[in-house]
Amino acid sequence: MTARTSTESARDIPEATVARLPVYLRALTTLSEAGTGTCSSEALAAAAGVNSAKLRKDLSYLGSYGTRGVGYDVDYLRYQIAREIGVTQDxxxxxxxxxxxxxxxxxxxxxxxxxxxxxxxxxxxxxxxxxxxxxxxxxxxxxxxxxxxxxxxxxxxxxxxxxxxxxxxxxxxxxxxxxxxxxxxxxxxxxxxxxxxxxxxxxxxxxxxxxxxxxxxxxxx
Amino acid sequence: MTARTSTESARDIPEATVARLPVYLRALTTLSEAGTGTCSSEALAAAAGVNSAKLRKDLSYLGSYGTRGVGYDVDYLRYQIAREIGVTQDxxxxxxxxxxxxxxxxxxxxxxxxxxxxxxxxxxxxxxxxxxxxxxxxxxxxxxxxxxxxxxxxxxxxxxxxxxxxxxxxxxxxxxxxxxxxxxxxxxxxxxxxxxxxxxxxxxxxxxxxxxxxxxxxxxx
DNA sequence: TCCGTTTTGTTCTCCCGTTCACAAACTCCT
DNA sequence: AGGAGTTTGTGAACGGGAGAACAAAACGGA
The missing domain is CATH 3.40.50.720 (NAD(P)-binding Rossmann-like Domain)
Known part of the structure; x- marks a missing residue:
């Protein structure tokens, strides 16, 4: 499907994960607009329609943006995913x-x-x-x-x-x-x-x- | 993605294959309209944009519709795929x-x-x-x-x-x-x-x- | 400060899909 | 008829992704 010529950068995110990141992004936007400040992987996974273990594994490719025992800061995670995908730019x-x-x-x-x-x-x-x-x-x-x-x-x-x-x-x-x-x-x-x-x-x-x-x-x- | 309740029939075709069958169908239609009567798995794979081994394995789930040393009859294979997908009906x-x-x-x-x-x-x-x-x-x-x-x-x-x-x-x-x-x-x-x-x-x-x-x-x- | 609770990040295992490689089978030519 | 050439169908190896399960880490209450 995708052809790559240039050298891969440090982190290479699996294709399946890349395809799901926009879905997480949309779910986070919805949560943010609803006034939710923090969410667990379980809650976000439900909103995105995926398994929570899969969600956590996907996010782990980007880095450790969650807090154990607490969950994820909605706006912070949203920014990180947007930056990773590249939708912060025009x-x-x-x-x-x-x-x-x-x-x-x-x-x-x-x-x-x-x-x-x-x-x-x-x-x-x-x-x-x-x-x-x-x-x-x-x-x-x-x-x-x-x-x-x-x-x-x-x-x-x-x-x-x-x-x-x-x-x-x-x-x-x-x-x-x-x-x-x-x-x-x-x-x-x-x-x-x-x-x-x-x-x-x-x-x-x-x-x-x-x-x-x-x-x-x-x-x- | 897809939820199934009823008992699976005899042949169950992998999801990945099901998603490619319509692509093969379109390629076969193009070949047929160009007047091609027979084609090899190599030629059909090229027209569909996939690997020829993958194409042959996909088709093998439907049955043995090819002839070794010759290839596939375009119209016959086209009908078989259409029937399998269900696009022969309305x-x-x-x-x-x-x-x-x-x-x-x-x-x-x-x-x-x-x-x-x-x-x-x-x-x-x-x-x-x-x-x-x-x-x-x-x-x-x-x-x-x-x-x-x-x-x-x-x-x-x-x-x-x-x-x-x-x-x-x-x-x-x-x-x-x-x-x-x-x-x-x-x-x-x-x-x-x-x-x-x-x-x-x-x-x-x-x-x-x-x-x-x-x-x-x-x-x- | 210490213990129980919650939730993440990650390891491990399993399964599906892709690809290689080759035997079986068919055609054509001599 | 027989051998050379071609192409299918499939067994086997390989790689990647999905999900279960658990250790590590943070929080809260006593």
Missing amino acids: WPVVIVGIGNLGHALANYSGFRSRGFRTVALLDADPTRHGEMVAGIEVQPFDDLESIVAEHGVAIGVIATPAVAAQAVADRMVACGITSILNFAAGVLSVPAGVDVRKVDLSVELQVLAYHEQRKAQGELA | WPVVIVGIGNLGHALANYSGFRSRGFRTVALLDADPTRHGEMVAGIEVQPFDDLESIVAEHGVAIGVIATPAVAAQAVADRMVACGITSILNFAAGVLSVPAGVDVRKVDLSVELQVLAYHEQRKAQGELA
Whole structure:
């Protein structure tokens, strides 16, 4: 899934843990907004929907931020996780492909509130250029290079049809983007050192259908 | 992630394999449309973006559908996988929450082409009722029970704000839905026997940010 | 100060998933 | 018919993650 070229730093956190840290972060934010100052691993694990032993092990990769007999300081732990993930800094993002999904992504508040700032919406279709989406003007895809250079964009989101996705990814990589979130169907091939994460909506439904089918079979047996 | 109550059937396919079957299915469809009649595990693995040994082991859980020295018949294998997943049959689906994301989901062609038929779009906001989205009229959320009963819906999609998600899930479970695809933030609690899969867009970006941050640290070292 | 209580951090064990490697099986060519 | 070449299916080794269990550490009360 992820390709790494540079030398690993001192602490390397397991992938499974990295994927759960954002979940803990959200749970901590909820707790903080509810006025909770301190919480136990048991309570936080319940809020995040995981096993408490797993939670403690995950947090131990970051350091010892808890107090035995007491628990974790909600705001302190929240800051530590945010810093570790990198969401304390500002991440400029470009979204390519402003169809239905691109619209939804541009309007998604969960990005901005976590340090991701959409600096540009790009689309190859000239009839869409100039259209305002979520307060941002849709620009030509050919402006990609200048926008990436100007804002120092490292993360790109692909929400185009499947046929265009590889070409978009190639252009992104060529102008220096090193992390891609891909919503288009199919496999992207990118050089080593570029991370790609794929979200496929239909795959999720198909997994549910598989289990649903098995439930039905079990009933008539 | 998934809870199972009924007795397992004869063959139980590993979860990791189940999650990849839809990917193979898509790759096979692409090959078939390109006129390819037969393919090797190596070729299919490349198209699906996985290791060929892993692909062969995955397929071996379904049965022996290949021919040694030759490979797999594309259309035959495609049918077998589709049957195993359950996408040869028709799956009625309801989508609750017709905001930006709900719009995108309703218009997403990848659902319909895989046997998922959106039978209703529901929203609690009365000002949206009657609006036509993707050729379907938005109806009141309170119609959930009658719609589920009428169409025999087993799969529900939640695309509401986070605060409403648990209440929607509870109503879905109460009227017989046993599989839920959840796009809302936060943890859903459901009784055993109900499967929930969660898609969190901001989690994916945060994982990318973590790796991006580490790349940057590696460079200056 | 000392003891009981609570909760973290960590060790250990088990299980699932990935990958290698190879025998079995099939095709094609001579 | 037989051998060379190809490709599947699977046994076995390996690595990583999940969960149980416990020692270490902090707090509170007497």
